[in-house]
Amino acid sequence: MHKAMARPWLLxxxxxxxxxxxAQAAIVEHTFNVGNLSISQLCQPARIITAVNGxxxxxxxxxxxxxxxxxxxxxxxxxxxxxxxxxxxQRGTPWADGPAMVTQCPxxxxxxxxxxxxxxxxEGTLWWHAHIxxxxxxxxxxxxxxxxAGAKAYPFPxxxxxxxxxxxxxWNANVYDLERMAFMTAxxxxxxxxxxxxxxxxxxxxxxDANQTYKFQVRQNERILLRIINAALNTPxxxxxxxxxxxxxxxDAAYTTPYATDVVAIAxxxxxxxxxxxxxxxxxxxxxxxxxxxxxxxPNGPPFSQTTATAVVEYAGSPSTPPVLPPMPAYxxxxxxxxxxxxxxxxxxxxxxxxxxxxxxxxxxxxxxxxSDCMPDQLxxxxxxxxxxxxxxxxxxxxxxxxxxxxxxxxxxxxAAGVYxxxxxxxxxxxxxxxxxxxxxxTMQYTAKSTKVRTLRFNETVEMVLQNTRLIAKESHPMxxxxxxxxxxxxxxxxxxxxxxVPKFNLVNPQERNTIAVPTGGWAVIRFVANNPGMWFMHCxxxxxxxxxxxxxxxxxxxxxxxxxxPPPPRDxxxx
Ligand code: C2O
Numbered sequence: 001m002h003k004a005m006a007r008p009w010l011l012x013x014x015x016x017x018x019x020x021x022x023a024q025a026a027i028v029e030h031t032f033n034v035g036n037l038s039i040s041q042l043c044q045p046a047r048i049i050t051a052v053n054g055x056x057x058x059x060x061x062x063x064x065x066x067x068x069x070x071x072x073x074x075x076x077x078x079x080x081x082x083x084x085x086x087x088x089x090q091r092g093t094p095w096a097d098g099p100a101m102v103t104q105c106p107x108x109x110x111x112x113x114x115x116x117x118x119x120x121x122x123e124g125t126l127w128w129h130a131h132i133x134x135x136x137x138x139x140x141x142x143x144x145x146x147x148x149a150g151a152k153a154y155p156f157p158x159x160x161x162x163x164x165x166x167x168x169x170x171w172n173a174n175v176y177d178l179e180r181m182a183f184m185t186a187x188x189x190x191x192x193x194x195x196x197x198x199x200x201x202x203x204x205x206x207x208x209d210a211n212q213t214y215k216f217q218v219r220q221n222e223r224i225l226l227r228i229i230n231a232a233l234n235t236p237x238x239x240x241x242x243x244x245x246x247x248x249x250x251x252d253a254a255y256t257t258p259y260a261t262d263v264v265a266i267a268x269x270x271x272x273x274x275x276x277x278x279x280x281x282x283x284x285x286x287x288x289x290x291x292x293x294x295x296x297x298x299p300n301g302p303p304f305s306q307t308t309a310t311a312v313v314e315y316a317g318s319p320s321t322p323p324v325l326p327p328m329p330a331y332x333x334x335x336x337x338x339x340x341x342x343x344x345x346x347x348x349x350x351x352x353x354x355x356x357x358x359x360x361x362x363x364x365x366x367x368x369x370x371x372s373d374c375m376p377d378q379l380x381x382x383x384x385x386x387x388x389x390x391x392x393x394x395x396x397x398x399x400x401x402x403x404x405x406x407x408x409x410x411x412x413x414x415x416a417a418g419v420y421x422x423x424x425x426x427x428x429x430x431x432x433x434x435x436x437x438x439x440x441x442x443t444m445q446y447t448a449k450s451t452k453v454r455t456l457r458f459n460e461t462v463e464m465v466l467q468n469t470r471l472i473a474k475e476s477h478p479m480x481x482x483x484x485x486x487x488x489x490x491x492x493x494x495x496x497x498x499x500x501x502v503p504k505f506n507l508v509n510p511q512e513r514n515t516i517a518v519p520t521g522g523w524a525v526i527r528f529v530a531n532n533p534g535m536w537f538m539h540c541x542x543x544x545x546x547x548x549x550x551x552x553x554x555x556x557x558x559x560x561x562x563x564x565x566x567p568p569p570p571r572d573x574x575x576x
Contacts, residue, residue, distance in 0.1 A: 024149045025066040030059060032083065034130075034139060035076035042194055043207035044172050049138040050077045050130075056199040057166045057231070058128075058141035065123045065148045071115045073107055079176055080106030083115060084131035085143060086269060087253050087514045090483055093117040094406055094534030095569050097482055100132035101399040102537045102553060103406040105576035113574050119145045121353075122485075124253030125227040125271040127166070134179040134189070134543050140231045142166060145253060155347055156249045156258060159225035159275060163216055167239070167266070167291045167309070168196040169232040179547065184380040186372075186387035188302050189544060195232065195291050195309035202288075202310030214311040216289070218278040225249075226274045230266040233543040235304060236294040236337065236476060236517060239264040239272075241313055242287040242326035246274035248344065254485060254512035255347040263329060265294060265340040267478035269515035269541035278315065285318025292328040294337050296476035296520035306331060337476070338519055342491055344511040355487040355510050356527050359463035361456065364496070365393050366428045367477050367518060367540065367550060368469035370447040372396055388472070389548050390540065391447040393428045396549030397539070398449045403576055405453070406535040409555055410566055424452035424552050434469045434495050435521045445471045452552060456530040458559035463489075465496050466516070467523045474521035477550065483536035485512045486528035493522035501525065515541055530556045533566050 037051035052058030063069055069088075075081045084098035096115045097103040107113045119126075123145050130139035142164045147153055169192035171178065182189035194201040198214040205212070218224060226246070230237055245262040249255060250273030264272050280287060292308040295301065312323050329336045348354065372389035374381030375398070381387065389396050400408070400419045408419035433439050456462065464486075466479055489505040505525065518524045539551035558565035 025068070026064065027068045027070055028061060028063045029070040030061060031072045031074060032058070033074045033076055034081050041170055041212065042172060042201060042205055043209055050079060050135055051138050052141065056138055057168070058139065060142040060144060060164055061128065062144050063119050064146050066118070066120050068116065068118050072112060073115065074112045075107045075109055078109050079135060080108055080132055081135065082106050082131050083128055085115070085117065085126065085128050087122070087126035088117055088119060088143070089122065089532060090117055090534070091120070091532050092563065092567065094483070094566055095573055098131045099482065099537045101401070101404050102535055104404050105574045106132055107574045111574060113572055114570070122253045123147055124250040124255065125229060125273050126253045127229045127231060127271065129231060134175040134233060136231070136543065137169060137171060137175040137233055140166070140168070142227065142229060144227060155255055155349065156275065157223060160222040162225040162227060165226050165228045165289070166198055167228065167230050167232055167237050168199065169235060170194045170196050170201060183547060184378055186374055186378050186381040188388055191302065191304045192233070192235070193305060194307060195235065195237065195293070195305065197289060197291060197309050197311040200311070204308050204310055216311060216313045217316060218313055219316045220278060222278045224276050224278060226276055228264060228266060228272045228274060230268050230270050232268050234268065236265065236267040236296065236478065237291045238294055238329045238336070239266060239291050240326040240328060241276060241289045242324040243280040244276050244287065244313070246276050248272055248274045251344055251511065252485065252513045252515060255349065256511060257345045257347050257509065259344055261340060263336060263340065265337040267476065267515060267517035267541065269478050269480045270517070284321035284324070285315035286321055286323040287313045288323045288325045289313055290326055290328060293331055294333065295331045296334055296337070297473045298520060299473060301473050301475060334520055337517070341517055345506065345509040346512050348509050355489065355507055356461040356529060357507055358461065359527055360460045361462045363426045363454070363462065363464040364428070364467065365464055366434060366467050366469050367392055367479060369472035369475070370394070370396065370445045371442070372447055372449060372549070375449055386446070389447050390545045390550035392550060392552045393425045394447050395424060395452050395552065396447040396449050397551035398451055398549065400451055405553055407569065409535050410569065420451040420453050420553070422453055422455045422555070424454040434467050435474060436470060440470050440472065447549070449549065453555040454552065455555045455557065458530065458533055458557050458564060460530045461527060462530060463525065463527045465523055465525050466518045467496050468518050468521055470521065476517045476520040477545065478515050478517045478541040479538065480515040480541045481528065481536065481538045483532045483534060484528045485514050486526040487512055488516055489525040489527060491519055491522065491524040493519055496523040530554065532556060533558045533564060
């Protein structure tokens with residue numbers, strides 16, 4: 001895209017400002033030493049986790065729009081490793097995206113790999129995480145993209161301070177072993193022992209160590225930009241601060257129309273930027289920030305931790321009185337979650353991409369649970385019965401083992417043919433009453449394992465209806481697309497009905513996202529332009545479901561020029 005088109009607010013300042021801002025594009029360079037960290041949580045004996053630079057969460061990457069980010073990954077851990085830059089478009093750098101076996105083979109223990117990419121045409125809060133096994137439980141951090149220097153600043157009142165708030169999950173267990181056991185036995189992994197805020201569970205767990213509560217120091221009347229990230233593996237969360245409310249100004253690094261609320265709903269993979277004014281006047285000056293689970297499964301899904309993570313927002317000079325706890329929504333409060341998710345709209349800025357008004361490719365894709373037979377490499381799987389599985393359009397996705405999908409794509413059709421097939425369907429194999437209890441039978445639940453992609457021509461516009469099913473359970477699946485943002489045209493409950501939904505499409509200011517929490521027992525309609533050649537994973541951002549096959553891959557073909565084609569792989573690309 002033409003620079004002046006993409007950054008229209010530079011125009012009033014003329015060419016001088018444009019050149020100045022281009023000149024200021026910087027290289028933001030980090031070394032990520034991934035290795036063992038000994039840490040004690042929840043008053044348990046110290047345990048060894050995998051972490052970046054000995055930190056939990058890992059380091060925050062701070063960049064400005066247009067900067068180049070260079071991260072040297074040094075794998076000192078005993079596990080294969082990759083890092084994904086969640087929400088970064090990776091235009092022209094598909095080899096840096098990071099999902100294991102989709103865009104690269106893992107970095108082996110003792111190995112290293114340098115990720116290089118630009119953060120162009122996107123501003124706000126993104127994050128990074130391991131994209132292999134369940135290791136992102138402890139290998140994650142924030143990626144903050146501020147407006148470029150010399151450009152117009154935020155399209156909202158300037159905050160006095162910015163705070164990153166990363167919500168996570170913690171297991172009193174080795175998460176790599178958990179994933180191996182779940183996979184080998186084809187049984188669901190146990191739920192987390194705690195939720196965390198900036199790595200710490202807070203005061204409401206059975207442990208009184210003051211070190212385990214994160215504190216935010218604020219001054220009266222400060223306007224604070226909270227950059228909230230849900231890095232939890234499997235749990236959407238409600239987020240509140242006692243006696244405070246928020247103005248949401250961004251989500252998934254796309255600006256939103258200011259939206260006032262006292263509760264944020266955030267699914268794994270999503271980010272929310274919210275302004276909070278420190279204007280509370282209740283005595284004491286100490287308030288809990290809290291994150292509690294939103295469990296959308298109907299009927300009841302697997303058990304989850306019914307606990308609340310807390311941090312403390314402490315006003316300068318306040319006495320150390322006990323903080324106030326905000327009343328949290330009920331665990332199954334779908335109405336509150338849906339209100340938040342569906343009320344967001346984009347802040348339309350001149351020159352920013354707008355929703356495509358028509359689509360070249362129409363897909364209707366069921367997302368949900370099912371059952372499968374044991375796979376050959378699930379060595380501890382009971383072969384006399386079927387097991388919990390998940391799928392998109394009844395195709396349960398399996399990663400290839402010998403070569404990454406992007407390498408196979410780059411090598412050409414002969415190699416690709418042995419690694420994946422181009423038959424991901426545009427509709428489910430059977431049309432049925434997707435959300436009816438009566439549909440939940442063994443025949444409908446059955447799904448086979450495969451590695452299917454949907455091939456797109458460069459620049460095709462895709463419309464996808466994501467339809468959740470009642471098979472096993474309805475549940476709000478956070479569907480994440482790599483390589484693109486998409487626009488959310490509409491969402492609702494029950495079976496998608498074009499006759500009633502299409503007239504309600506928001507074609508004016510639909511929210512732009514990289515992860516959509518498809519309503520439980522409902523649907524969402526998204527559109528995106530396939531302007532980025534490469535292999536792009538689309539999957540449920542619950543790791544428990546990703547592992548079971550709730551995924552597919554878009555293969556986007558090259559455009560007409562070198563700039564619109566997949567470049568050769570970097571020399572240090574890891575080998576399998
Ligand atoms: Cu944040 Cu494929 O993931």
